[in-house]
Amino acid sequence: MIDGYISLHRKILTNELWHKKPFSYGQAWIDLLLLANFRETTFFKRGIEIRVPRGSLAYSVLALSKRWSWSRPKVDLFLQRLVMRNQILHQKNNITSLISIINYETYQGKNCNKPSNKPSNKPCNKNAHLNKDNKDNKDNKINTYVEQVRQVLDFFNITCKKKLTLTKERSNIITNCLNNNITLEDIKIAIVNFSKDTWDDRHKYCDIVYAIGTRNKINNFEKWFNYNSKQKDIKHELPELKY
Numbered sequence: 110m111i112d113g114y115i116s117l118h119r120k121i122l123t124n125e126l127w128h129k130k131p132f133s134y135g136q137a138w139i140d141l142l143l144l145a146n147f148r149e150t151t152f153f154k155r156g157i158e159i160r161v162p163r164g165s166l167a168y169s170v171l172a173l174s175k176r177w178s179w180s181r182p183k184v185d186l187f188l189q190r191l192v193m194r195n196q197i198l199h200q201k202n203n204i205t206s207l208i209s210i211i212n213y214e215t216y217q218g219k220n221c222n223k224p225s226n227k228p229s230n231k232p233c234n235k236n237a238h239l240n241k242d243n244k245d246n247k248d249n250k251i252n253t254y255v256e257q258v259r260q261v262l263d264f265f266n267i268t269c270k271k272k273l274t275l276t277k278e279r280s281n282i283i284t285n286c287l288n289n290n291i292t293l294e295d296i297k298i299a300i301v302n303f304s305k306d307t308w309d310d311r312h313k314y315c316d317i318v319y320a321i322g323t324r325n326k327i328n329n330f331e332k333w334f335n336y337n338s339k340q341k342d343i344k345h346e347l348p349e350l351k352y
Contacts (some may be wrong), residue, residue, distance in 0.1 A: 119143055130178035137177050137187060141197070144168065145210050147217065154204055162263040164213030169206045195298060198268055209267055211301075212294045214257070257293055258283045264297055265317050268304045273317065282322040286330055295334060296321055302336040
């Protein structure tokens, strides 16, 4: 298994080598990562405000086909493959098409500390550095949790087509999962599986607690994370893409 990563600046999008067409499958996948928002944005289309969360992009199949010099069926097939591989969530309506990178934080985390080259004449106080590092680590963890809680709720709303607000109860449910060493990616898998199932009066129970929370001693995260959809798996109907 290959470990580690490299930093890839978005300026590559302006490089003529990057736009050599037609795009390869791997190039198209990296292009989606580069086009995804690093923070939430909004825009208006046909007078309707569209919210694009962090880790998502609003591009139509037609726009991507022109960008990559692919046919529209090829773009559709490629996006279906990414959906089946749990790499993206793809939602389309008569206004726009929203693509969400499921493992966005894996590709765009905030754990890269830039080294400082500035010399210092101050004496080194090891205990002071340790205390500062501990405080910084604690603050970073809190900030990361706040951001991840927001991301989980945004992902749930997009996936389940809801407009839930971030209440204290929902925040505690998401934070509890994170405190139990459940990764953001695993939480998203549970939410996707939750969205696939249907039952009577589903609209009454379409809330984050029923997807990843614990209710009546039932651990809903484990239930939906291990859920096997009875829907027909279309991946066998699609030709394998070579990267």
